Amino acid sequence: MRTTGLLIVALALAGCTAPPQQSSLTTPPPPPPSPTTTPSVLDFPQRPRALPLDAVDPCAVLNADQRTSLSLDNPPSAYVEPSFGGARACTIRSTTSGNVARIALVLVSGADVWLSENAQVDYTVSAIEGYTAITVRTPDVSNACNVEVDVADGQFLDVMFRDGGNSTAVQQDHLCLGAQRVAEAAMASLLQKR
Numbered sequence: 001m002r003t004t005g006l007l008i009v010a011l012a013l014a015g016c017t018a019p020p021q022q023s024s025l026t027t028p029p030p031p032p033p034s035p036t037t038t039p040s041v042l043d044f045p046q047r048p049r050a051l052p053l054d055a056v057d058p059c060a061v062l063n064a065d066q067r068t069s070l071s072l073d074n075p076p077s078a079y080v081e082p083s084f085g086g087a088r089a090c091t092i093r094s095t096t097s098g099n100v101a102r103i104a105l106v107l108v109s110g111a112d113v114w115l116s117e118n119a120q121v122d123y124t125v126s127a128i129e130g131y132t133a134i135t136v137r138t139p140d141v142s143n144a145c146n147v148e149v150d151v152a153d154g155q156f157l158d159v160m161f162r163d164g165g166n167s168t169a170v171q172q173d174h175l176c177l178g179a180q181r182v183a184e185a186a187m188a189s190l191l192q193k194r
Helices: 002-016 064-069 111-115 174-192
Strands: 077-081 087-093 099-106 122-128 132-137 144-152 157-165
Touching: 002 157, 064 174, 111 132, 111 144, 122 174, 132 174, 144 174, 157 174
Parallel strands: none
Antiparallel strands: 077 087, 087 099, 099 157, 122 132, 132 144, 144 157
8 A cells, every 4th residue: 555655646746747848959940931922923914815025126016106106206226135135125215305215025034033032123013905014113223114014924025214314303203104104005016916
């Protein structure tokens, strides 16, 4: 009976002892922080159809009437834009407003490149003619605004509108509106030609 009493006391004491402390080596790591959700091309609405830019002449995207309505009255000038992987591009100046529009046909990347943290830009997402359009503002660059339109897998239409050296600086909101108008005209033209 004395053995039974000691056994009961020993079991009671064993139940009251704290479990051994885990060392930092055996403690499971905390769960990873939840990822921030950045839109990607997978989140874009489905394009009405693909508009590949491979065979497009960037200086022929806007016709003469469109250029006139946008006050882009100088002749278009073609060049290659190295910052977009050698994209064919076209620049058109307005002697009326002093602003400059640039259209680049990017064939080496999708428009979602602008949504990456690496892009380090401020952006808003909208749509033009049913295609995802990203308005891009680059921090510390107040004299330009871009609109990037997702037209096909791995391709996008880049429209930049910038102050061409006016004596009074043009507000960036106005430049973004200009980029939007040029992008809308460009998309209308591309859709009409297909």
